[in-house]
Amino acid sequence: MYPKSAVTIDNILQAAALLFVDRNYADVSMDDIAESANMTKGALYHHFQSKEKLYVALMLNTLEEINHHQEASFASLKGSCREKMERFLCNFMTLPELSLRLLRLFRRDINIFKNPTRQRLIEAYQATVPLRIEKLIQEGIASGELQHYDARLLSWLHVAMVEVMLSGYGKQMMGEEARATLLITLFFDGLSPKATNELENELEVLTG
């Protein structure tokens, strides 16, 4: 009934996001956030009980957005495991710059908090990205497209590689789809020059 609150909260979270992505949690004060959101600290505390609650809200909110962005694409994935993963990755890379940076921030700063907050944040984070990839990998293992290593471990390796591709250096090197292709190639075929495909082609030729 007081819709003004919603837009204000959104303003606060937006301002907080911009501050948190290039300073540390400890280095961003509630005064900073209030000033950046064009309001006073009193108003800020009217909407958020504490700094921690604000950060958690920002995180859950961002993850929710990302979830929404991915849900449709994830549900409509078709083809081989490899195709699915590549599609998913491409879609992921089209997320707004800010969302991606926040995601990276969360992964880094999640240990600031103590349980039970910590556990809650970890689960929320995992549900949006690593678990989805883990599911794709599990399917790939089941269908024989991937060797049967631990799916969770593989998903974390994948996530870590994606993070590298998204951060700084990777970005200026190559285009979006080139980076996605490289990553999928590395993941499935490795970096040895004799790629599986080529060898399979040779085999086909020889075996008729």
Place this chain on the structure above:
Amino acid sequence: MYPKSAVTIDNILQAAALLFVDRNYADVSMDDIAESANMTKGALYHHFQSKEKLYVALMLNTLEEINHHQEASFASLKGSCREKMERFLCNFMTLPELSLRLLRLFRRDINIFKNPTRQRLIEAYQATVPLRIEKLIQEGIASGELQHYDARLLSWLHVAMVEVMLSGYGKQMMGEEARATLLITLFFDGLSPKATNELENELEVLTG
């Protein structure tokens, strides 16, 4: 001439290391460090001008240790690029638990500082691990063992994967050498079941 100072500084750095690895930079106070090192803050400030200087000293000190640990092994690497990387990785994994955790900490917290400190730390960090791997990768590319992607990007991907292998979940899953082997396999051959070797064997059989 005052040799007591050296051992005291060592004590301080050791105590600080233990505190920093499981709390954040901001969450560890100079009082904490002093208490943990069994001395007062005044004594602490006699040896370190500031908290930042202390942290930098800890970091450079740790990197120096790691450098020392790796130098001999790195110089004596022989065989193919793949063998070299596997050896190097195995050796790296034999580093003390605390050193590895500190290394991870530095990578995460290096952005706390402003230039020129930041730049100095980044260079020191890169010199101990990523640059060495980059060199191995460059050799591999030159010798045709690896496809000619950007060596630096590949080294970062490699480092990121190593980090996953060393952190928590990876550790309890498999033994040391198993993790190293998996990582090298993934890096060179990928995770598709039809590994390059097998295909090459098939080719050899068919082509005689």
Place this chain on the structure above:
DNA sequence: TCCAAAACATACTACTCGGTATGTATTTAC
């Protein structure tokens, strides 16, 4: 119109923490 609840502002508290000023004890050099 009028009132209660929500939205926001102001001013303040309590406290932490990096850093310092100034002392005392200990070590080394001669």
Place this chain on the structure above:
DNA sequence: GTAAATACATACCGAGTAGTATGTTTTGGA
């Protein structure tokens, strides 16, 4: 031994910050 440099202790300061108490303004409904 003794003087000076070093090592360490004690007590404090000032800045900054999370959080609060208490006001004032605005909003939405009856």
